[in-house]
């Protein structure tokens with residue numbers, strides 16, 4: 008039986024067939040503001056707080072200071088874990104594209120991290136314009152993560168109004184699982200819903216489930232189905 012990690016996101020373990028399969032790379036796709044960063048911080052914080060699993064958060068856009076601040080609003084305090092070298096933020100530097108994965112690897116080894124977040128993999132496409140090169144880099148990244156036995160949430164951005172589950176159409180090719188976050192209009196209100204699109208070795212739900220972003224983070228309702236008008 009494959010080991011599964013508790014996500015720390017209420018409802019997520021129920022819809023994914025028992026949690027995030029150990030060692031897999033899960034793509035988390037959604038439009039701006041759908042809660043991708045929140046879910047990722049929830050996931051690493053759960054590891055630190057409740058499972059003695061260390062973590063790394065690689066951020067391409069937001070500064071570590073900004074993520075630290077918003078996380079503290081939700082009640083997740085990373086600083087004590089940073090001091091104990093159980094957790095580290097890695098900020099991407101656009102002038103050293105090629106070096107980022109070496110840096111990530113050494114940080115993972117240094118902290119003994121098991122839970123890893125990449126926020127976002129789509130941002131890499133802004134610096135690496137060639138699709139083949141971008142694919143090669145994402146593949147190299149996945150090799151590093153698999154060799155180090157990390158379980159990874161990899162964020163992918165969806166441009167609102169477009170089809171597909173990623174911005175560049177290549178982000179999903181290394182993923183063992185894909186989770187899509189929707190933000191759609193139903194009459195007058197916008198509703199949030201999540202779907203496990205695919206997840207290797209998992210008897211996951213194939214329904215759309217409503218979720219909320221609350222003062223305690225993302226909460227999924229696994230017992231309900233969400234409907235969007237065509």
Ligand SMILES: Nc1ncnc2c1ncn2[C@@H]1O[C@H](COP(=O)(O)OP(=O)(O)OP(=O)(O)O)[C@@H](O)[C@H]1O
Pocket residue numbers: 037038039040041042043044045046220221222223
């Ligand atoms: N305390 C809170 N209570 C309710 N909702 C909140 C709270 N804090 C943030 N939100 C919601 O979360 C959204 C931001 O979530 P988050 O930054 O995780 O999204 P994201 O998908 O990472 O966005 P981006 O693509 O811009 O990086 C806000 O737009 C807001 O709707």
Ligand SMILES: [Mg+2]
Pocket residue numbers: 043044045126
């Ligand atoms: Mg974000």
